[in-house]
Amino acid sequence: MQDAIEIADGIHRLGDVSPADSRIVWTGEGATGFAPVNCYLVVDGRDAVLIDTGVAAHRPAILHQLERLLTDRVDRLRIFLTRQIEFDSFGNAAAIVERFPVEAVQGHLPWPGWLHYEGPPGEGMDMPIVQIDPHAPLVVGERELDVFPPPLRLLQTAWVLDRRTGTLFCSDAFGHVLLDDPSQPPVVDHAEVSPERVEAALLAKSKWLMEADVTFVLEELAAIFEREDVHALAPGIGCVLRGPDVVAKHVELVLDAIRRAPLGAVR
Amino acid sequence: MSDPVTIDPPQLPRTILPGLVWIGACTRIPYRGEMVHSYHAVYVLSGTDSTLIVDTGPPKDWAIVERHLDQVLADGCPPVRHLVPTHTESPHCGNLGRLMRKFPEAEVSGDVRDLHLFFPGYEERLRPRGVGERIDLGGGTGYEFVDAVIRDIDTSLWGYDSGSGTLFTGDGFAYAHHHGADQCGRLTEELPELKIDELSAIFAEYALYWMRFTDMRGHIQRLEQLLASRPVNVIAPGHGSPIVDPAVTTEKVKAGLLAGSDII
Numbered sequence: 001m002q003d004a005i006e007i008a009d010g011i012h013r014l015g016d017v018s019p020a021d022s023r024i025v026w027t028g029e030g031a032t033g034f035a036p037v038n039c040y041l042v043v044d045g046r047d048a049v050l051i052d053t054g055v056a057a058h059r060p061a062i063l064h065q066l067e068r069l070l071t072d073r074v075d076r077l078r079i080f081l082t083r084q085i086e087f088d089s090f091g092n093a094a095a096i097v098e099r100f101p102v103e104a105v106q107g108h109l110p111w112p113g114w115l116h117y118e119g120p121p122g123e124g125m126d127m128p129i130v131q132i133d134p135h136a137p138l139v140v141g142e143r144e145l146d147v148f149p150p151p152l153r154l155l156q157t158a159w160v161l162d163r164r165t166g167t168l169f170c171s172d173a174f175g176h177v178l179l180d181d182p183s184q185p186p187v188v189d190h191a192e193v194s195p196e197r198v199e200a201a202l203l204a205k206s207k208w209l210m211e212a213d214v215t216f217v218l219e220e221l222a223a224i225f226e227r228e229d230v231h232a233l234a235p236g237i238g239c240v241l242r243g244p245d246v247v248a249k250h251v252e253l254v255l256d257a258i259r260r261a262p263l264g265a266v267r
Numbered sequence: 268m269s270d271p272v273t274i275d276p277p278q279l280p281r282t283i284l285p286g287l288v289w290i291g292a293c294t295r296i297p298y299r300g301e302m303v304h305s306y307h308a309v310y311v312l313s314g315t316d317s318t319l320i321v322d323t324g325p326p327k328d329w330a331i332v333e334r335h336l337d338q339v340l341a342d343g344c345p346p347v348r349h350l351v352p353t354h355t356e357s358p359h360c361g362n363l364g365r366l367m368r369k370f371p372e373a374e375v376s377g378d379v380r381d382l383h384l385f386f387p388g389y390e391e392r393l394r395p396r397g398v399g400e401r402i403d404l405g406g407g408t409g410y411e412f413v414d415a416v417i418r419d420i421d422t423s424l425w426g427y428d429s430g431s432g433t434l435f436t437g438d439g440f441a442y443a444h445h446h447g448a449d450q451c452g453r454l455t456e457e458l459p460e461l462k463i464d465e466l467s468a469i470f471a472e473y474a475l476y477w478m479r480f481t482d483m484r485g486h487i488q489r490l491e492q493l494l495a496s497r498p499v500n501v502i503a504p505g506h507g508s509p510i511v512d513p514a515v516t517t518e519k520v521k522a523g524l525l526a527g528s529d530i531i
Contacts, residue, residue: 025380055384085357113327208477228466
């Protein structure tokens with residue numbers, strides 16, 4: 001069971017790893033090794049927000065990590081779901097609501113009864129979802145995190161940017177760096193991956209790029225990284241990429257893979 | 268107090284053809300200043316030997332799905348042995364764990380990747396199936412896995428029952444309907460005023476973002492090839508009203524697909 005890792009000031013990576021074999025879609029064809037599945041606790045003062053909640057298979061690890069991090073340091077906890085209809089985003093939300101005093105859950109669809117999907121519907125295991133306001137920041141203590149719909153997405157998705165640390169919570173994008181060994185930390189400052197590996201992970205989630213005009217996605221994605229000072233990419237799947245150089249390198253790898261995607265359909 | 272979001276359509280469960288029952292809930296969605304409805308449909312397909320359930324509805328619909336299922340089962344049908352989510356997102360497999368517990372003999376078939384992470388403890392009941400494979404339900408009824416022409420998650424597979432000529436399309440043929448005109452639980456052909464092209468756009472916005480960047484003519488061509496490859500009498504979508512006159516209604520759906528990127 002992995003421990004939580006503080007990847008930047010006040011930002012903790014929670015989660016676990018699973019074998020990246022043919023039973024997992026997200027990692028793409030030909031993946032080997034182990035896939036981290038991540039959620040992130042942002043703590044500022046006594047306020048905390050958990051960005052996504054991980055998959056049910058990793059629940060013991062995530063509850064244990066939260067137990068250790070929250071203790072009496074935090075008296076306000078909320079959950080923010082970047083992709084509400086996908087299980088790696090909301091999969092442990094009900095269990096966390098049941099165990100911890102969660103004040104609110106934010107997502108795209110303000111529908112009651114969404115979170116708890118195991119066993120009979122039960123009191124205390126669910127709560128109404130507060131709809132994400134695309135024009136309002138996610139306020140955690142004294143920091144204001146930007147929330148916006150990313151140009152690279154499949155379903156309704158939010159990316160979250162913490163300008164204080166330069167951490168971009170990029171949900172289901174940038175998940176192409178895996179681990180050789182499950183005991184390795186899922187945070188890397190240097191990662192060599194082949195263009196084919198990046199392409200496989202990209203298309204595992206966004207196969208639609210192969211038949212699309214990708215101009216908008218390319219321009220808008222590049223613009224985010226020209227405009228913002230991103231020091232860490234914190235994906236839902238795959239290793240955290242930490243440091244401006246590694247971020248710049250992997251952004252370019254993904255942009256290249258997007259440029260090549262429509263050519264793949266012709267091949 | 269009634270649920271402000273989820274509706275139990277009084278017309279459901281509804282038998283579309285012998286051995287094919289439509290169940291599940293309707294969801295209110297605000298869209299451009301009005302309230303429209305969308306289904307999270309579940310279909311119960313029975314042969315002479317066994318019954319198969321297509322999709323599960325999202326967790327919020329469980330009470331309605333279970334009550335409808337109990338009604339269908341009470342009317343008499345072979346044992347439920349197969350659960351088939353058309354893809355692995357919450358509206359289509361959110362109640363899979365509850366259904367596995369309710370039907371302990373049932374196996375989950377389809378592109379089951381990722382499900383071992385979402386429903387740990389049920390790995391031994393997951394049966395990977397690919398395009399062309401068929402589950403025989405007896406008496407000529409069977410569920411054949413076919414390529415999903417319109418898809419989001421990569422685990423998407425459509426299904427086809429050669430016995431009834433029913434095509435199960437998951438996220439394909441998705442369009443909303445209005446509540447004011449008492450449209451819940453109606454077949455598409457019972458709603459001549461339904462503006463399929465406009466009401467398709469909501470899904471392009473919510474679930475099919477990629478449509479705005481894609482020339483849909485390739486998808487339409489593949490859809491036409493699929494419909495020409497076998498007799499289709501019924502189209503059973505996850506979010507749209509079921510279709511019983513595919514020749515006429517599919518033309519409107521194709522127009523909706525072509526218009527989708529302009530409308531959003």
